[in-house]
Amino acid sequence: MRLLPENASMKFVNEKFPTCDIALLAGSASRGEDTETSDLDIVIIEDSQRSYRESFILYGWKIEAFIHNYNSYLKQFEIDRSKARPILANMILYSKVLKDNGKLSDIRLMAKEFIENGPPPLSDEFIKASRYFIYDLLDDFVDSKNDEEALLTLNNISLQLSDFILRLNGQWSGRGKGLARALKEFDEKLYYQFFDVLNSYYKFGKKQPFIDFVYDIYKPLGGALFDGYKQNI
Known part of the structure; x- marks a missing residue:
């Protein structure tokens, strides 16, 4: 019982x-x-x-x-x-x-x-790494040959991107349901826009709305970073 x-x-x-x-x-x-x-x-x-x-x-x-x-x-x-x-x-x-x-x-x-x-501010190195790795995944999404590849890549990007948006703006992040709630609490308009562009692919197979959304987020930060990017390994 x-x-x-x-x-x-x-x-x-x-x-x-x-x-x-x-x-x-x-x-x-x-x-x-x-x-x-x-x-x-x-x-x-x-x-x-x-x-x-x-x-x-x-x-x-x-x-x-x-x-x-x-x-x-x-x-x-x-x-x-x-x-x-x-x-x-x-x-x-x-x-x-x-x-x-x-x-x-x-x-x-x-x-x-x-x-x-609140959380600590993001370092320049963290932001540079995000510009590098998110766009690397975005290229994979653009070039995906089938739904399975696209879905897994999109899911990967969406988790990293929503976390990045929150942390970039000095907000606490979350995981699972908590991540969605944190994003909605931070900016409800952006929250609905984010899920609208995700559903453009999930429901209709359209990639461009999500690609444009990513570009809009990173444009003020300098956009994609590849040439000259360096990371200690």
């Missing part, structure tokens, strides 16, 4: 981490937006030397547990900052409290400040 999300989460914490200091239910289940395929994302903070993640299937749920101590969550913030994906900070800030020893307010303040500070 599948328990209600909060009941399952409390049971999990009590059985698996009874001595923890802080326990949080994050993700869609914490917002009442869970579906049949949703899992429970649970953040555990305890006075321990260990930090890790572990997966379980219990009480009719898939459960992802993220176990941190009072140092490791800050280290994870910095890892997330380098990827421009504030995953743990969002989980801590936007979650249901299952257990709190009184220290959660300070940790949430750290998470809030982390998110408000």
